Amino acid sequence: MAEIWAPIGAAIARLLGPQAEVVVHDPVTDRVLAIWNPMSRRGPGDPSLLGELDTMTPDESGVYGPYQKLLPDGRRLSSVSAVVSDDEGSPIFVLCVNLDRTPFEQAAELLSAFAAPVTERPKVLFEHDWTERINQVVGGYVREHGRQAGQLTREDRLSVLAELDRLGVFDVRRAAPLVARALRISRSGLYALLAELRDQRSDR
Template sequence: MKLEQVTPVGEVVARLLSPHAEVVLHDSATDRIAAIWNPLSGREVGEPSLLGELDELTETGRDAYGPYPKVLPDGRRLSSVSAVLRDDAGTAAYVLCVNVDRTAFETASRLLAAFAAPVSGQPRVLFEHDWTEKLNESIAGYVQERGVPVERLSRADRVELLGRLDAAGVLSQRRSVPTVARALQVSRSALYQLLAEARKESHADPA
């Protein structure tokens, strides 16, 4: 197995995981680094691989190892995998190691966890007069209750929902009609028809 046959593998892996991974190709015959991409560890080609355990590893019948933890001198934690590459005779010719820096992923995990933390309720002083909030909450609650998206609401569903919005005072707000029509995905004329039907049913309700 020639070095030029193996290096494209290390190069494409490094390209895919850049800049978060170091890819190292070790020559098992010389126990030295044959190639390295994105050297997070600061190592260079020709330095000792320090793979003294290679003979032991290649006798286990396994050629893929990891993920296993490693640490850089600056304290950064890595997740690493290694693959033993054999020639046609079955002899371990090279060991390809991929060392992924976990820093960016751990930072992202903490950030996402912070965003997922419970949030406090809306301050009433800011939102008590915002009728669009009431509109959005009412529609969201109704479609969740019905189990269908807005565009699949039936005519009866829209009449019922408009009745609720009207009772909540949303339709009495200035310029509410175009906003409500857009939210329900109907035309203004259709909204007026549905609203008339909702109010007619409300007046006919003995309750």
């Protein structure tokens, strides 16, 4: 019977290996029939010790888990076990997949380190960096509204320009081309929007 399911066990092991141990058990003899990528120093013919499944409840398809297991070296595993039964409902074998969580935990720790709070940037270094200020305003608006700069509407661009104008960006020489580039519009389009913005202010 193990030969029938050997290609399935091998396929799972090939996809998830070397992080996954795949085991086929005989529930009648409580012995290991086949194993791929062994992590627990077991081999075919060794005791399966499937009694642990008696304390858990399978889902409607006969699958247990995911549940946690530990290796002697302290590594944590996420495990699932599928009980395959015959037409009369008697278990004929159990397929277990034990996934080593170590690489994923290490990756999570690494990402958490990058996500750690950063210190406030030194204002003295950026006080006169208008390029940085333009990027902050445009980038902040893009992130807040979930649209790329090239997808901003005319009203969006007017809002961005109003904030940049309030910060005095357009009082700086050569700021306009940088703003136009950040907003993905032409310089003439930028000047037209600025004129519209200032007309709106004068009408108030």
